[in-house]
Amino acid sequence: MNTKQFLKDLAITIPVTFVVAVVVTYLYNLIAHGSGAVDWEAAFDLAFVVGIVVPLARSRPNKGE
Numbered sequence: 489m490n491t492k493q494f495l496k497d498l499a500i501t502i503p504v505t506f507v508v509a510v511v512v513t514y515l516y517n518l519i520a521h522g523s524g525a526v527d528w529e530a531a532f533d534l535a536f537v538v539g540i541v542v543p544l545a546r547s548r549p550n551k552g553e
Contacts, residue, residue, distance in 0.1 A: 494543050502539030509534045 509531035518524040 494547055497543035497546065498539055501542050502535050505538045506531055506535035 510526050510528075513527040513530060514524055517526070
């Protein structure tokens with residue numbers, strides 16, 4: 489995988505993960521605690537970690553193929 493494809497995957501994965509994390513934390517707090525609060529810190533952390541790890545894992549060559 490070249491750098492251009494890696495950066496493209498990174499640019500797609502980070503925002504998608506961020507939006508999903510925001511929605512999940514909002515719904516969790518709404519259902520469990522009765523207040524619709526978003527855990528922004530967790531959403532940012534999760535977005536950047538998953539946004540980097542997933543493209544890196546996809547770029548590794550598969551030895552079984």
